[in-house]
Structure formats: C-alpha cells, structure tokens
Amino acid sequence: SIYLRLRDVFPNSLLLESSDYHSRENSMSYVCCEPISGLVLSKGELKKEYPGGEKETHAAGSFELIDQINEYLLAFEAEGGLPKLISSGLFGYFTHEAVEHFETIKLKQVADDARRIPEMQYHIYRYIIAIDHFKNELYIFHNQVEGEKENGGIEQIEYLIKNKNFPEYSFQSKQDEQSNLTNEQFIAIVEKMKTHIYRGDVFQIVPSRAFSKEFTGDEFNVYRALRSINPSPYLFYFDYGDFRIFGSSPEAQITIKDRVASIFPIAGTFKRSGDDEKDAELAHALKNDAKESAEHVMLVDLARNDLSRHCEEVEVKAFKEVQYYSHLIHLVSHVSGKLHPGASSFK
Template sequence: MLPSLAHPISRPIAIADPQAALAALAPLPHPFLLHSALEGEGARWSFFGADPFAIDRGERYEEAAAAWRRIARRFPTEAAPATSAPFTGGMVGYWAYDFGRRLERIPAVARDDLGLPDFVLGLYDVVGAFDHAASRAYLFSSGLPLAGAAGRERAEARLDDFTRRLESAEKTLAAGPRSGVRAVSTFTPDDYRRAVEKVKDHIRRGDIFQANLSQRWTVELPRGAVPGAMAWALEAALARRSQAPYAGFFDACDHAVACASPERFLTLRGRTVTTRPIKGTRPRGADPAQDRALRDALRASEKDRAENVMIVDVLRNDLGRVCEAGSVETPVLCELESFPQVHHLTSTVTGTLRPGLDALDLLHAAFPGGSITGAPKIRAMEILDALEPVRRHIYTGSLGYLDWRGDAEWNIAIRTALVTPRAVHFAAGGGITADSDAEAEYQETLHKAEGVRVALADLLGPVALEPAALHAR
C-alpha cells in the first residue's frame, strides 16, 4: 500500500492578479484559471495552474475517476497550514453537457458536429490560489505522482520552477483581426420560435413542465488560430466585461474553454452540499430608472418565479439521491441578483452528503444541472435533443475543480465560449414554460449572448449575431 501523503508544501508569491498568473503559465501544457471577479466570501478565491501529471479525456473517464480516488484516499483531509484555500491540488477540467449521456439513456438525435470529448480532466500537483480578500497569492506543490523523499524533492523543484515563472511574467494577450466578424446561429428566428411552440406542445400534453431551449452561434477564425491563446484573451475580455463569480479558462490543447458564468452548480465543503440555480432573467436597463423597472418586473413575475421553483424541486430531488434523509433544504428562494448584462433570480439548495460517498458521486447524481435542462429532467433532455440541431458540448456542462481532500466546486458553463482551431462557438438559452411568449424567449437568448458577443468584439472588432440561412440535420 502507498504511504499517506503529507501536506503540499506552500509559499506566498508576488503576483498582481490571477490574469497575470495565467500569462506566466500559458506556455506550459494545459493551463487553467478558475476566476472569481466579484466581491464577497463566495467569490474570495481564484485558482490557477498548468502542466498536470496526468490528463484524461473521452473514453478514459473511469481511469480518471479511479486515479483521483486512489490519491484522495491517502491525502490529509484537514486544511493545509498557513491558508484556508479550499483548493491546493487535485482534478481540474470540464464535463461537457453530453457527458450526461453516460449517466442517462438519451437518444442521439442532435448532430455531434464538433467531435470533441465529453470531458477533459487533468490531475494537478502544482496549484496557485489568489485570495481576493487579502490581495495575496500562494503556491502549493505536492510532489505527486511521486511519494516519500522523491515526492518531496519533486515538490520543491516544481515549486521553485513555478515561482520563477510567476514572478517574472509579463501580461500579454494575443491580438486577433479587427475587421469584424459574423456569428452565425444554428437557428433562424422563425425556427427558434417554432421550437418554443413545440416545447409548449409537450407541456400541454403533460410530457414536461418546462425545458431550457438554446441556440448556438459560430464565429469562424483565420487559418492558424491557436485555441489556447484565443480563449485566454477571450477569458480576460469576459472578466473585464462580466465580473462573474464562476469564470474560468481551460486549455485542452486542441480546443479551449473561456467562461464567465454567474451560476454555481455544485459546491462540496466537507459533507455540506450547496447548489444555486438561476431561473428568471431580464436585461439591464439603459438608465437607472429603466434598470429599476426591469428589476422590479422580474421580482414580480409569476412566470419566472414558477420556473425557478420548479427547477429548485428538480435539484432537491437530485441532491436527495446522495444526501442524508431530511437534510435537503432551500434557505433562499428566488433572490434577485444583478450582473453587468442581466438581472437573474437565484435560489439556494443545501444538503449533507451521505457517509461513504464523494464529490464524484454527487456530480453523477445531479449532472447535468436542472436549471439548464428542465422538469422532469430526463424527458426534457430527450425533447431538447430532438429540437436543438447540434449537441451542446461545453455549453451548460461544468467547469471546476475537485481537491484531493474531497472538496469541490463546479459552475454551470453558461456565458461560455468553446474555441477550436477553426472557430469560436457560444450559446444561450432560456426556460420555456406554458406561459412563454416565443418572441420574448428568442430575445432573451440574445440578451444572454451579449456578454460573450461584446467580449469577442473587444478582440475581433464588431460581432454581428446572424441567423442560420438553413440548418441541416
């Protein structure tokens, strides 16, 4: 049996901000940044890293999960000394929405036009943490996958190498063409409105209560574009524009993800589980009076409140599969939160994870999130797969971390862009209920896409959202 691991060694480091850390680590394989751009305890920490000692994708999920569990079983569970950082090393990456096909039997109707893996997960022995409350940064190094004296030697060498990189970095971002681009949707406006009506038909027949319908836009990139560099620049632009609490960047080499999500999917601290679904949206107003009116209208909307409550019920059911009986509660229901582009209604559901289960068991019970599928979840997913022309991939999947000590945090990957060597893809959607107006639902997707569209415009020049002329099945 392998010996138990000691705490990772750590040291404070001098960096200006998490974006500067990402600039330093960008030349290494598989850099990541999990970034909080808001104030408050819930957005206190940002995390960064690169060069994992293992990376798994596609068909190797069981191997990736087993590797994390094998190490986690012999890792100290108490907090590391000198800092309360909840993440000091472990698994980082994404689960695409389509990973849900492994967990539930969903007919394959929507086209898999990207052909990308449904997860990419790295095991990171060196992780940095930026404490926004104290404006301090720390670097942690475990020496994994080695142990004992060899592990200690590796941990110290890696800590020295990363420290040199981080403390000598210059913050530079890749520049793109500035002439302006077209972002072409998978839907025409009429097609989207018809899809809304089809969802409403299913609701009238009693198949579902609601479903989260979405459309995707694609921006073609010039030949030779580097996904990681483009996504890095886009994440920085999103951070400036959107100030999201669950933003992130992850470089999977042949594709990369940039995200400015306002929504927490799952947090696990010890055995305490928290999820914060978003349902209900209004755009920000052009002036304070209009903004206040839109905010008040969202608070007063029976349709949006009912939509939120239905999804809270879905998540209570999902958490109930793995939490102690009677522990699942809803301490906050339909709280209004405001972001740079939109207002949202947010609820909070909590529970206590049953003994003997871990964060991966929790993820499997709740994935994909109820707020971006519908109610009942599985039937809603089946209907969405038949109505949306292409698979979602990272959109409405999850990006986040799983610490060796068992704590975890994952977002819902909305306000998110997927970058490949040929294109940038981004999507937006909304919950359809019996009371939905098809035109209003279509416009809501445009409001939600605005954050990514404006960030892309910072890099590429004006970005015009255009409908599909014709989409093929």
C-alpha cells in the same frame, strides 16, 4: 495577467476566475499548471494516466464511469492544505453528451461533428496558484509526487508572476458567423418544444444552436471580451492544446463542503439601470413578477428533487433573495442537503 504570464511556459493550463463576487465563498481565482495525470472519456472509451506514465484503457460499454472515477481518486492521497483553499484534486469538465453515462438517456448521434471534443477530461496538476481577492493574497501549491525530486518549479512561477513583461497576441475574425441551424429551423424547434410543454411532457427545455466563425490569433482575447461584458463569480478558461473551452456563470452547478451539497438556483433576471433607486424598484418588480417567480419555483423544486436522490435532510435555506451583480439583478435561492454515506462528490 497572472495566467498570461504563465501560459507560454506552462501550456495546457487552466484558469478559474472570479470577477464579480459577493462574499469570500466565491472570491477565489485559481490557475492550474502542468497536468501530471488524468482521465479522458472520448467516444465512450475511458483512458487513465497516472504519474510516471502508467496508462489504462477501458473499452466503451465495459465500465461504470462513476466507479472508475472514484477508483482513480483512491489511488491518490494528498497532505492537508490550507483551510478554504483548493490545493489539489481533479480539475476539468463534463460535456452535455456525458449524461449518457449517468442517466438512461440516449442521445442522437451526430456524424462527423467538427465541434466534438472528449465527453470528459479531468486532470491532477502539479502547480496550483490560488488568488484570494478578498484579502489580496496569493498562494502557490506544489503537488509533488512521492519520491519526486524538487525541480525549482515554484521559484520559476514566482519569477514569472513578478515579471511585469508578458506577451500578448492579437485576434481577428475572418468571416461572418455561421450557424448549424437557420432561423426558420430554430423557430420550428421552439414551436415543437412548446407543444411538449403544453402537453406536460417536460417542465423545462432549453433549445440551442451553435455559431462559429474562422479567426486568426489568440482566442484568449474573446475570453477577455466575455469577462468584460459579463463579469461573474464563475469564469473559466481551459486550454487543452488542440481546443479551448471558456465561459461565464453567476452560479456554480453544485458545491460540496464537509459533505453538505448546495445548489443555488438563479432564475429571474432584470438588467441594472445604473441608478440605485431605479434598481430598488426593479428588484421589487422582479420579486413580484408572476412569470419570473414561476420559473424560479420550478428550479427550486428541481434542485430539491436532484439533491434528494443522494442526500438527506434536504431543505431550502434561502428563497428568492435579490442579489445585485455588476450588470444584472437576479433572484437566488439556496437548497442544501447532507450527502448519503455512499454518495461521492461526482455521484
């Protein structure tokens, strides 16, 4: 509801929400308002914008992306915030297609793809609202650029948060969903992938297909439906004006704190029954399921390999622990490593 109170006054805001958390470590939600600078990578071209309106453009193929991101970050210096709270920094996303800038992988180009969005967007936001669900506390941070005058933004945000009235809009789909692949085409792709797995070409591969449908109204209602049926510690809703992206995940891709990188592989999932005794039986069966265990071990090995590229002292801190979520039971491990001196968070 805090996000809904703010979004009409502060367009292009981001929501990072936690609704099914296990500890204080993943019990924070954040709302980011008013982007003041950022980086956008689109069709291989990188655009940078700094506070005050200064802009740079780098043509496709003329730069190393990680170097450009690190260089951009060096242009900023923030005063210390509160411990365990995020008060500043870059917020945004990478798409799958951005992998071409990190690995020697060339993707098949899709002409006139209506779903195409920039491969990367990261921005610094003027206001960050942090909500601690564990302590039931709220913090408002103002990232004020040096020499900038106070404009009463925090007072405005406080007023909007306290205001119990906020607009809500309807949502209505207008047609049946469409897919970029027929069932037969998708099954053929799965069979081809199984052949590559049998040959040993790959350890894991994830086929996917896109579904779309026209609608009228407010797509935030779709996010709320997702939040209802799949609550998780890591929900997000990013509004970029001409498009939005949102999703839900029980795990973070990677977390870095005090130069210690951690990955929490989740593989092995059973649906909860609603009965505690039955759930305990399901958890025992999950830990002893050969297929689920094989997949989990594979993901732990992949996490160890990924961290070893940029870390030392890589170790498995926890292995195949059962964790209960509101709707599901998962097997979770914890793999961590200390970043090499030359490694950055983005690297």
